[in-house]
Amino acid sequence: MRITSPVAFYEPGNVLLRFFGPPLDGLPAGQDVADLMGVPAAWRGRGIQVAVPAAPSWRFQIHLPSLEEATAKRTPGCCCTLAYTRALQR
Numbered sequence: 001m002r003i004t005s006p007v008a009f010y011e012p013g014n015v016l017l018r019f020f021g022p023p024l025d026g027l028p029a030g031q032d033v034a035d036l037m038g039v040p041a042a043w044r045g046r047g048i049q050v051a052v053p054a055a056p057s058w059r060f061q062i063h064l065p066s067l068e069e070a071t072a073k074r075t076p077g078c079c080c081t082l083a084y085t086r087a088l089q090r
Contacts, residue, residue: 001060009054017058020047027070036070038063 003017024047027033034043039060041048052058 001062002057003060004057005055008056011054013054014051015054017050017052018044018047019050019062020045023064024048026067027065033065033070036063036065 005015029043029046031043034041034048037048039050039062041050043049050060
């Protein structure tokens, strides 16, 4: 994937590129899924975010995981499940 910057940069710096939309809407939200993308990404809101140096354009090879792959990678449980399980054990 090649992305051209919509603005010109005159000083060095970093930018955040955000990817969202139908291809990501069907996946479970979370860092586990962002880790499968093949780029250093973070899950934010409804999609992924990638920090990159300011440049006229960027080129990425992003892997879009299948639903099966995304759900297999999920860490079982979360803080809410853990708290609920502990409450039941008391």
